[in-house]
Amino acid sequence: MATLPHNPEFDCKSEAKAARWTKYISRLMNYFIIANDVESDERQKAMLLTFVSEAMNDLIDELPPEQTTPGKSETHFDKLVSAVQDHFNPQNNTEYNRKLNDENRQQRTNRPPCPQAQTSHRPVNCIEDDQQNSTSGSDTEYVFHTVLGQFNTLLEFGGISCQADIHELKSLEKPIIGWDTCKRLKLLSANKLPVNHISNSETQTPQTTLKLLEDYADLFNGLGRLKGEKVHPHIDGNIPPIAQRYRRVPFHIRKDIEELICKNEELGVVEKVEGPAPWVSPILVVPKKGQNKIKICIDMRAANEAIKREHYPNLRLDELKAILSGANVFNKFDLNQGYNQLELAEEF
Incomplete structure (x- = not known):
């Protein structure tokens, strides 16, 4: 009988254990073929535990039983190989990963x-x-x-x-x-910067601001509208009108909805419709963040199907840089309820 070649032990203290374990098992399978086709599950497991080092046997003994106990369709050998592979894989083994980092850090810092x-x-x-x-x-x-x-x-x-x-x-x-x-250390500061502001309190409002409020009182009351322009949407007559069903709203906010609708009607944002309406779109009530208030949105997806789109080119970043070249004063506007200030043409 020919002498079988010696199978080396597995070094579990060197780097890249997971990759080396995969190669070790591949060579071991070749060894099984040479050794008169070792196919028995028990023999393969016994030879694996025999060939690996004593340190590896100690490591395998410390693995949890649920990781090494095979299922109905698994073998003892494959389950054991898979358990060791998962143990050496940092992505699957948090404790081993943490231990590996501690060892690497200990080697770099050379201190306990x-x-x-x-x-x-x-x-x-x-x-x-x-x-x-x-x-x-x-x-x-x-x-x-x-x-x-x-x-x-x-x-x-x-x-x-x-x-x-x-x-x-x-x-x-x-x-x-x-x-x-x-x-x-004065690296950071949270000091309030002086800013121009408008306030209704006469005790805190400068005289210049009071005069501004008096001269342009019409601009600080109501909602306002865009002057000189009315919206003329392009309607596709081939789309039939759709009257969507009413969406129920919670009872405890119905009073708030009625008050908001009445307020928008007074401001001229909406108007009451008498008689049957060909187009009906449901509302969606959304609470305002951090406030005890609501806002009403309208689901216009069905109605938007009948509106023809106008196409405008968007400016690129390099074009905006060229336009803003040399500018040193910039304004920021809060377009609060901007869409509500656009007036529809009479025919709509």
């Missing part, structure tokens, strides 16, 4: 870990331990900051200095400075 580690749930000033290992890819696994150590030192910036507590975190984030320290 702090025995008094604690978990911090509050923002702190921190100095980061080291940059992320390019092969680990595990920064998304850390949820809480683990504090490795703490010390107090003097920070200085622009001639201003202050004492601050520095925490060294077991994380892979960029170093940060807390808000209080930034304020003491």
